[in-house]
Amino acid sequence: xxxxxxxxxxxxxxxxxxxxxxxxxxxxxxxxxxxxxEQGFVENGFDTIDDSLGRLEGRDSLEExxxxxxxxxxxxxxxxxxxxxxxxxxxxxxxxDVKRDIFADLEDVCDEACVLATNTSTxxxxxxxxxxxxxxxxxxxxxxNPVPIMEGVEVVVGEKTDPEIVEFAHEFSEDLEKTTWExxxxxxxxxxxxxxxxxxxxxRAFDEGVATKEDIxxxxxLGTNVPMGPLTLADHIGLDICLHATETLYEELGDRYKPxxxxxxxxxxxxxxxxxxVGFYEYD
Ligand SMILES: NC(=O)c1ccc[n+]([C@@H]2O[C@H](COP(=O)([O-])OP(=O)(O)OC[C@H]3O[C@@H](n4cnc5c(N)ncnc54)[C@H](O)[C@@H]3O)[C@@H](O)[C@H]2O)c1
Numbered sequence: 001x002x003x004x005x006x007x008x009x010x011x012x013x014x015x016x017x018x019x020x021x022x023x024x025x026x027x028x029x030x031x032x033x034x035x036x037x038e039q040g041f042v043e044n045g046f047d048t049i050d051d052s053l054g055r056l057e058g059r060d061s062l063e064e065x066x067x068x069x070x071x072x073x074x075x076x077x078x079x080x081x082x083x084x085x086x087x088x089x090x091x092x093x094x095x096x097d098v099k100r101d102i103f104a105d106l107e108d109v110c111d112e113a114c115v116l117a118t119n120t121s122t123x124x125x126x127x128x129x130x131x132x133x134x135x136x137x138x139x140x141x142x143x144x145n146p147v148p149i150m151e152g153v154e155v156v157v158g159e160k161t162d163p164e165i166v167e168f169a170h171e172f173s174e175d176l177e178k179t180t181w182e183x184x185x186x187x188x189x190x191x192x193x194x195x196x197x198x199x200x201x202x203x204r205a206f207d208e209g210v211a212t213k214e215d216i217x218x219x220x221x222l223g224t225n226v227p228m229g230p231l232t233l234a235d236h237i238g239l240d241i242c243l244h245a246t247e248t249l250y251e252e253l254g255d256r257y258k259p260x261x262x263x264x265x266x267x268x269x270x271x272x273x274x275x276x277x278v279g280f281y282e283y284d
Pocket of ligand 1: 014035038094142
């Protein structure tokens with residue numbers, strides 16, 4: 001059990017994924033430090049956690065009351081507050097330069113035994129760790145959205161990742177009651193290499209007038225037994241995240257991953273999906 005070797009879990013980014021990872025770690029008894037760049041973003045993260053814990057309590061899915069879980073999470077804007085963490089999971093923007101800067105800072109601040117994990121959807125673990133003194137302690141820990149609900153975690157092995165760190169990543173995920181699979185550090189790993197072109201083709205089909213958005217989603221839900229069609233799923237993931245992921249795959253793997261025109265246009269218009277209230281659908 002790696003649980004015995006971990007006192008404190010750090011999370012970088014308090015957005016959709018970071019808040020979910022902080023919540024799940026706290027639910028499983030870990031003390032958590034959740035860091036974002038502005039206090040308002042940290043507070044948004046706590047609002048998301050409160051909503052989610054409230055819903056889970058309503059379904060009798062929690063073993064402790066929400067306040068006990070919530071009190072295990074400290075919010076901060078200071079990177080130094082991650083100094084005592086035994087593992088830090090980065091869930092900030094899907095941009096290589098942003099992640100490389102964060103990992104350089106983490107290497108300065110954290111103890112050398114601290115495991116550094118990234119929740120990146122498509123960026124190379126090897127590139128994120130490239131400039132570090134100890135790239136062997138960097139591993140991909142790709143949680144799925146929404147983190148408190150989805151069972152799977154994709155463990156991604158960088159060129160230099162130490163096999164013991166890979167083992168640790170699996171065990172840590174299992175301590176959070178997740179089930180893991182492993183991928184080499186190839187563009188999009190297993191999940192997004194296959195999922196993103198599916199979403200992208202759904203957007204193209206909508207843009208080219210094949211069917212209404214509702215019928216495209218219904219066709220895929222009822223016709224292939226997936227829980228959400230491509231346009232609803234894109235709104236849940238965030239259209240900016242989908243665009244960054246598709247652009248990375250296009251850059252690395254060529255024409256078959258070219259982002260749909262309508263995806264770029266909606267991101268430029270600021271309609272990013274559920275998180276901004278408008279994507280392909282409207283949300284309260
Ligand atoms: N949304 C999904 O469905 C999903 C699924 C799996 C993986 N991911 C990956 O998880 C990561 C986060 O995605 P998200 O959907 O939570 O994004 P998000 O936009 O909801 O949240 C990102 C947060 O990171 C913060 N941030 C930016 N720079 C930072 C820094 N230097 N230090 C600390 N915080 C910083 C932002 O202020 C924001 O609150 C991305 O790498 C994304 O590709 C997303």
